[in-house]
Amino acid sequence: MLPRSVSILGVGLLGGSIGLALRASGTDCLITGYGHRRPTLDAALSVGAIDRVADSPARAVEGADLVVLCTPVGLMGSMLERIAPALSPDAVVTDVGSTKASICRAAGRLMSDPGRFVGSHPMAGSEKRGIEFARADLFAGAVCILTPLAWTAPAAVRTVEGFWNALGMRCVRATPAVHDRLLADISHLPHVLAAALVHMQSEAGLDLAGKGFLDSTRIAGGDGALWRDILMDNRANLRRSLGRLRTALARFESLLDRPAALAAWLNRAAARRSAVLARKLREVTPD
Amino acid sequence: MLPRSVSILGVGLLGGSIGLALRASGTDCLITGYGHRRPTLDAALSVGAIDRVADSPARAVEGADLVVLCTPVGLMGSMLERIAPALSPDAVVTDVGSTKASICRAAGRLMSDPGRFVGSHPMAGSEKRGIEFARADLFAGAVCILTPLAWTAPAAVRTVEGFWNALGMRCVRATPAVHDRLLADISHLPHVLAAALVHMQSEAGLDLAGKGFLDSTRIAGGDGALWRDILMDNRANLRRSLGRLRTALARFESLLDRPAALAAWLNRAAARRSAVLARKLREVTPD
Numbered sequence: 001m002l003p004r005s006v007s008i009l010g011v012g013l014l015g016g017s018i019g020l021a022l023r024a025s026g027t028d029c030l031i032t033g034y035g036h037r038r039p040t041l042d043a044a045l046s047v048g049a050i051d052r053v054a055d056s057p058a059r060a061v062e063g064a065d066l067v068v069l070c071t072p073v074g075l076m077g078s079m080l081e082r083i084a085p086a087l088s089p090d091a092v093v094t095d096v097g098s099t100k101a102s103i104c105r106a107a108g109r110l111m112s113d114p115g116r117f118v119g120s121h122p123m124a125g126s127e128k129r130g131i132e133f134a135r136a137d138l139f140a141g142a143v144c145i146l147t148p149l150a151w152t153a154p155a156a157v158r159t160v161e162g163f164w165n166a167l168g169m170r171c172v173r174a175t176p177a178v179h180d181r182l183l184a185d186i187s188h189l190p191h192v193l194a195a196a197l198v199h200m201q202s203e204a205g206l207d208l209a210g211k212g213f214l215d216s217t218r219i220a221g222g223d224g225a226l227w228r229d230i231l232m233d234n235r236a237n238l239r240r241s242l243g244r245l246r247t248a249l250a251r252f253e254s255l256l257d258r259p260a261a262l263a264a265w266l267n268r269a270a271a272r273r274s275a276v277l278a279r280k281l282r283e284v285t286p287d
Numbered sequence: 288m289l290p291r292s293v294s295i296l297g298v299g300l301l302g303g304s305i306g307l308a309l310r311a312s313g314t315d316c317l318i319t320g321y322g323h324r325r326p327t328l329d330a331a332l333s334v335g336a337i338d339r340v341a342d343s344p345a346r347a348v349e350g351a352d353l354v355v356l357c358t359p360v361g362l363m364g365s366m367l368e369r370i371a372p373a374l375s376p377d378a379v380v381t382d383v384g385s386t387k388a389s390i391c392r393a394a395g396r397l398m399s400d401p402g403r404f405v406g407s408h409p410m411a412g413s414e415k416r417g418i419e420f421a422r423a424d425l426f427a428g429a430v431c432i433l434t435p436l437a438w439t440a441p442a443a444v445r446t447v448e449g450f451w452n453a454l455g456m457r458c459v460r461a462t463p464a465v466h467d468r469l470l471a472d473i474s475h476l477p478h479v480l481a482a483a484l485v486h487m488q489s490e491a492g493l494d495l496a497g498k499g500f501l502d503s504t505r506i507a508g509g510d511g512a513l514w515r516d517i518l519m520d521n522r523a524n525l526r527r528s529l530g531r532l533r534t535a536l537a538r539f540e541s542l543l544d545r546p547a548a549l550a551a552w553l554n555r556a557a558a559r560r561s562a563v564l565a566r567k568l569r570e571v572t573p574d
Contacts, residue, residue, distance in 0.1 A: 123495065123497050124497075142497070143495065143497075145495070172494075178491075182489070182491055182492045182495055183495070185487065185488055185489065185492040186488060186492040186493070186495050186496055186497075186500055187495075187497070187499060187500065189484070190484060190499060190500055190503045190504075191499075192536070192539055193480055193484065193503070193536075194503060194556070195539070195552065195553055195556035195557075196532060196535035196536050196538075196539055196556075197476070197477060197480065197532065197535075198556040198559050198560050199535045199538075199552070199555070199556055199559075200472065200528070200531045200532050200534070200535045201472055201473060201559075202469070202472065204465075204469055205469045205472040205473040206473070206559070206562075206563050207459075207566075208410065208430065208432070208469055208470070208473050208474075209473055209563050209567070210410050210411075210429070210430075210473075210474070212474060212477060212478075212505070212506045213473050213474065213477055213563075214560070214563065214564060214567070215502045215503070215505050215506070216477045216480070216481060216502070216503050216504075216505070216506060217477075217503075217556075217560050218499070218502050218503070219499040219502070219503060220553075220556045220557055220560050221557050221560055221561065222553075222557065223554075223557075224549075224550040224551065224552075224553035224554035224557060225550045225554075227550075227553050228546055228549045228550040228553060231543070231549065232543060232546060232549065235543045238543075239540065239543075241487070242536060242540065244487045245483060245484065245487050246533070246536075247487070248483035248484075248486045248487045249479070249480075249483050249529060249533075251483075251486075252479055252482070252483055253526065253529065256518070256519060256522045256525075256526075259515055259519060262511075262515045262518065262519065263511040263512045263514075263515040264511065265482065265486070265511075266482055266507075266509075266511035266514050266515060266518075267510075267511030267512075268486070269481070269482035269483075269485040269486055269504075269507045270482075270507055270508050270509065270510075270511060272485050272486075272488075272493070273485050273501070273504050273507050273508055274508065275493075276493050276496050276500075276501070277501060279494075280496070280501070
């Protein structure tokens with residue numbers, strides 16, 4: 001059953017898309033929005049992503065069954081601190097942050113009942129930022145990673161899972177620590193690499209950039225402040241990921257004098273990527 | 288003026304697309320194809336990429352005004368060696384290899400008149416391979432890098448430039464050495480990085496791969512043997528590019544404790560990439 005009253009804290013690309021997707025799902029729940037910039041709230045109201053605005057985080061969560069934190073990762077903790085005293089006893093809280101260990105720790109510290117917090121990472125987004133890019137179908141067909149802990153209330157997990165399902169997402173579960181380790185490899189490191197790859201180019205090199213280079217570096221187009229938060233929050237894992245990448249690159253260099261082994265190394269990478277792509281396509285169009 | 292007789296040695300994705308594009312340009316020149324696999328030649332004939340097949344490289348270039356080497360980089364030298372004695376005195380020779388220093392050196396060594404060789408690198412392609420993916424518009428709007436040397440005949444450069452122009456390409460010039468250095472940065476290193484990024488992932492990480500990861504690693508889907516040739520041929524430059532990437536990554540790591548500088552580093556990369564993208568779009572749709 002979907003919550004009757006949902007609060008969205010931060011109505012940018014993700015928060016706004018949640019509101020639009022929730023409305024598109026056919027529920028008549030009340031959607032309250034909070035954001036620190038009034039024009040953003042007005043835009044969210046006018047596109048129908050939220051039904052009403054609140055003038056403070058605490059006000060926004062009054063009476064809410066489900067609260068979704070959609071602020072940048074660096075502000076999640078302070079937002080949770082501001083709303084914790086105002087939460088209804090039965091309210092469930094989740095978030096959309098790209099890192100999970102720190103927000104789950106913050107929930108344990110700040111909420112009177114940490115069992116009612118369920119970390120979420122909807123794996124959908126864009127290098128664009130802001131309510132003007134919000135879309136009702138942003139989450140359709142994508143995966144959401146939930147990070148419940150041993151003390152998380154099963155009912156709270158069901159509420160959050162049902163919520164993402166209603167928005168078209170498939171949920172999987174991981175511990176916050178495992179989530180952050182895997183995401184460092186599969187998402188945060190690729191972002192850093194894309195930026196480093198742009199930085200190391202000469203202007204003359206960039207003049208020759210083709211579709212391959214632009215695709216490889218597309219994710220470097222994201223907002224610097226948002227990504228700064230994510231990368232710093234997950235820096236311990238990211239340092240380990242960088243170390244493993246360095247090992248892979250050293251392996252490559254050692255193959256530059258061994259033609260057959262080099263071709264095999266390249267072909268194994270191509271095959272592994274193809275397998276991922278094939279799996280994705282099967283998920284999108286199941287039998 | 289387009290040549291009246293063109294020989295294409297190697298009729299895969301690039302060679303086949305050259306034939307199709309040449310035919311689509313409206314010229315009635317005779318297109319002769321050579322390849323070491325008969326089914327490939329038959330396919331090239333049946334889609335109209337070539338008019339006739341030759342049963343040896345030497346036969347293929349007899350009477351040709353322009354010869355285009357379209358074999359993998361690792362075979363360019365031996366192909367040139369086989370055709371050199373059979374070339375007409377006025378024949379111009381070019382190639383489509385992704386590296387330029389080694390083939391230009393080979394031309395100097397093997398051709399009786401090295402001034403009639405003009406290295407080319409049409410910056411178009413696909414991670415796909417083979418005549419079945421050949422397309423008449425593969426080159427339309429893309430850049431071709433020509434690498435004439437001091438002793439190259441100006442008339443030969445004009446012939447090759449006119450040829451690529453007829454196929455819809457814009458030509459720029461660079462020395463073979465500069466070409467190989469820039470391409471190591473903008474194309475060969477990104478390919479290696481994409482493969483390394485796939486190799487370092489755990490299976491659990493790959494299960495969470497999203498569009499960002501798939502885009503970043505798309506170029507790793509290319510054929511291992513073709514890329515082995517390119518990477519080995521350009522390994523001295525590639526090692527230098529890897530060194531510069533390591534410097535950029537070390538710079539990133541040093542910023543993990545400096546939030547403002549890290550956000551600025553990320554934003555500069557995003558802005559630099561956007562500028563490249565904007566320039567590309569202007570080139571495709573000039574005023």
